[in-house]
Amino acid sequence: MPAIHALPDQLINQIAAGEVIERPAAALKELLENSIDAGATEIDIALARGGVKLIRVADNGGGIEREDLQLAVARHATSKLATASDLEGIATLGFRGEALASIASVARVSLTSRSRDKAHAWRIEVDAGEVGMPQPAALASGTTVTVNELFFNTPARRKFLRTDATEYGHCEEAFRRIALAQPDVAFTFQHNGSVRFRLLAQGRRARVDALLGSEFAAQAAHVDEHGAGLSIAGWAVRPAHATTARDAQYFFVNGRFVRDRILAHALREAYRDVLHQDRQPAYALWLAIEARQVDVNVHPTKTEVRFRESGAIHQFVRRAIQKSLADTAAEQPAVSAAEKLGVAAARIPPWTSPTGAQRSFAPLVEQTTIGLGAGEPSTF
Secondary structure, three states, X not given: OOOOOOOOHHHHHHHHXXXXXXXXXXXXXXXXXXXXXXXXXXXXEEEEHHHOOEEEEEEOOOOOOHHHHHHHOOOOOOOOOOOHHXXXXXXXXXXXXXXXXXXXXXXXXXXXXXXXXXXXEEEEEEEOOEEOOOEEEXXXXXXXXXXXXXXXXXXXXXXXXXXXXXXXXXXXHHHHHHHHHOOOOEEEEEEOOEEEEEEOOOOHHHHHHHHHOHHHHHOEEEEEEEEOOXXXXXXXXXXXXXXXXXXXXXXXXXXEEXXXXXXXXXXXXXXXXXOOOOOEOOEEEEEEEOHHHEEOOOOOOOOOOEEOOHHXXXXXXXXXXXXXXXXXXXXXXXXXXXXXXXXXXXXXXXXXXXXXXXXXXXXXXXXXXXXXXXXXXOOO
């Protein structure tokens, strides 16, 4: 049996990349979270070949000091945590200090940044984990990270990637989640030189209309409930407009997209007596809770959370959704049994899912295209 030995740093980073960066969409998510944590109000995204060839994220955030550039691409180096107690109340999207090091170990990365109080920008380049020295660069403000040839040095990993179109679809969904979670941030999103989304900083309703279609909120119950130390707001689609698809289920906790069993079960319970057959609810909901009441350090992708008082959270969410659905049901005219079964479904206007497919009880009609306009800013 071979003797136990310490692994070299480069191999450690590649192992970490396997946990955090499994495809271009994961790298894009990590870079966007870094931009938001840096206080960016405008973020420009450019992809090529589904993110495999190129991922570039440019923001107007606070920037990185010259002397910190090499630390920025080092593993377990971050400005977001200082002590173990900080893990008990994480208020940022990123916190482990692994993302840039993991990406840089399996790609060619260029990091250019200019702090707000500095006259010049600096750039550092990393090639498969080999870190260069900071060099002077030109940049108006903020930080620009360019990732070229993801997994170029790990062919076994790269061959498991899907087609460019499939990888782009995952990147678009990662972008959609971040953009919905952060409606006060402006985004431009390009793929292969074509602008796919241009979103102004706006309220939640305008952002939902831009990314999920104006029919979504129009066919949904408005949720707005407050409790002790927590609140929930957003939209939950009325039962009559529910579909069999699960492609419009967005739940955010403190600005972070999550998939949580407690929250998912609370929503199923809220809809249990009003959904028919195999219909699935659609929703875009924002839960705000004290940072110390939720643990986000559960999974490498940070999409799973653990609540300190999970039973109370379950009850709060379930009752909030049930109340909103009941309030809107009281405002709607009575629906016949035939309509509930879909016999008269032609009267129900279709909702266009984020993927562009028409979703309703009625037969499919010609696919519509989601508009890229941001709409008027909302005060919600």
